[in-house]
Structures are given as structure tokens and as C-alpha cells.
Amino acid sequence: MFPFQVNESIVINLIQPQERDALYTLIDENRMHLREWLLWVDKRQSPEDLDPVIEMWKQNYEDQNGFDAGLWFDGKLVGMIALHYIDWKNKVTSIGYFLAASAEGQGIITKCITRLLDVLFNEMKLNRVIIQCAETNLRSRWIPERVGFINEGISREAQWLHDHYENIVTYSMLSSDWNR
Incomplete structure (x- = not known):
């Protein structure tokens, strides 16, 4: 499946150990931008902190x-996209993503998810894909809304984020929705 060509400018590829430093630089340069929504950012304080994580991936x-997997835009690592645990019995997974502040507003994540959904539904034969976003993270929420995911509702105070609880919005796309 990898490298996965989204279009002429965007490639999704698994992060390799030799790309650890580039990934750390991406995280470090965007630390304040990412930290607002992602708890794990504070745990990545050196490139070596990524070694066990890359092995787990x-x-x-x-x-x-x-x-x-990393997202490369015009040959530069600008973010990541993930399929979290796949429940093969129920044919369900969830997608997570982050993007460098400098790469926002170009439709990169939207294009990646759109292309990825074709694979998830038509090749992997999954039935349901979920995206969860903090209710106040409007930029992140626009992505599933743009792609046509259904807003299933809000889980109140479902995530502790640094010093407060965040409501979480759950979006879903079914294979039947996608293949209509």
C-alpha cells in the first residue's frame, strides 16, 4: 500500500527510523500549534523519544x-495521518491527523482522507470510519464535514486536555454512504 500517491503533490508513506529526526523537527517546529489539541506532543522532547513509537507503528x-504515516507535500514532510486500531470483526477504524501550521489551508488532509476512504471501503472492505475532533477545533472539524461524514453527536467533556475537559464530536462515514 505504501508509498501511497494521493495526487501529483501528496504522498502518504510509513515513517521509517531514518526519518525520525525529520519527524521530530516537524513536531518541534509546530509544538505550540499541535499542543493545543494533542496531548502526546509534550511527550516528544527529543528525537530519541520517537524510536519506540516508530517501532510500535x-x-x-x-x-x-x-x-x-507521514504526509509529504512536494517532497517535504508536513504532517501525519493514522488509522487507529482496526476492528476487523466489525470492520471499523478511526482516522487521526495533524498538519504543520505552514501547510494548512491547502486541502492536504481533505485530499488524503478522500483518497484513503476509497481504499478503506473498496479494497479493505471496511464498513465504518470514524473521525473524532475536539468541539472547539473548528479547522479539524471542517475536514470530515467537507468530505461528507455524518456528525453523530457530542460526547461531553470526553477528553482531558492539559488543564480542562474538551467535548468531542464524533463523525462517521459508512461504506454505503461512500459508495452511493
């Missing part, structure tokens, strides 16, 4: 249990 992919 590799194992998850080998076990057909999702993936965490």
Missing part, C-alpha cells in the same frame, strides 16, 4: 492493525 502495520 511498524508493528501495528505488520499486524494489520492500522498505520501511522
